[in-house]
Amino acid sequence: MSRAANKWDDLSEDWCPVARALSVIGDRWTMLIVRDCFLGKSRFEQFQSSLGITRHLLASRLKRLVENGVLEKNPYTLKPPRYDYRLTAKGRDFAPALVGLKDWGKAHMPVRRAAPAN
Amino acid sequence: MSRAANKWDDLSEDWCPVARALSVIGDRWTMLIVRDCFLGKSRFEQFQSSLGITRHLLASRLKRLVENGVLEKNPYTLKPPRYDYRLTAKGRDFAPALVGLKDWGKAHMPVRRAAPAN
DNA sequence: ACGCTCCGTTCAGAAAAAGAACTTAACCTC
DNA sequence: GAGGTTAAGTTCTTTTTCTGAACGGAGCGT
Secondary structure, three states: OOOOOOOHHHHHHOOOHHHHHHHHHOOOOHHHHHHHHHOOOOOHHHHHHHHOOOHHHHHHHHHHHHHOOOEEEEEEEOOOOEEEEEEOHHHHOOHHHHHHHHHHHHHHOOOOOOOOOO | OOOOOOOHHHHHHOOOHHHHHHHHHOOOOHHHHHHHHHOOOOOHHHHHHHHOOOHHHHHHHHHHHHHOOOEEEEEEEOOOOEEEEEEOHHHHOOHHHHHHHHHHHHHHOOOOOOOOOO
């Protein structure tokens, strides 16, 4: 209202904490990456094959999550320099939000299974 | 994994309830529309001026929320046919997830106010 | 030496979003 | 009863983002 006509990028300064949260984790794949982290995944290939996201987009999402302090990138081998991505304290604090989402999905988004085609 | 290489659209049938939830409310503006509903907004123009979203996108998001049973569209005048959008029970059940997001935003996404330029 | 795995990057083309004007339909004021 | 206003969209063109698929490089196993 003060300055309406936000675009997405201005959300990080919005008065509303929900909007600020979404400015970091509110785009298409990001929450699912974070979910995968909670499920124990930590490497590029794991996220990629689990989500089917394009490698390009995955790289940029991971970068953003690291920049925003949700994940941290650690070397797990040095010889071929390889990194894994792990939740920071900030990232782990996201658990309640994810649980809220999970509960809602469970209650209201049943898996409509395709009719068995036999 | 069973059939990796989802795109976004296959998410509604994912085994994971978080993914199924996100298939409905997981894109850029949708959660903010729902938040606005919780804040008492209900009309097209109210959402539009609050979010600065384009009218085209708002119309299609509202349509999807109605189709998915999160909002319902009711006429509030008939003479010029005008509708408002209100949360259904399913939509109201989304509150805990939104609270989770709010708490996280509040704790971890401070408003970095631009330095006063004097 | 040769292929394999992991973690990306690059590039062309497709899809989605932004921005702004236009539509419809009734009301409000003169 | 002409002209303006409000509400809820639609239509259009341009810009941005995402996809798909291939390429790179750095070590590792054999």
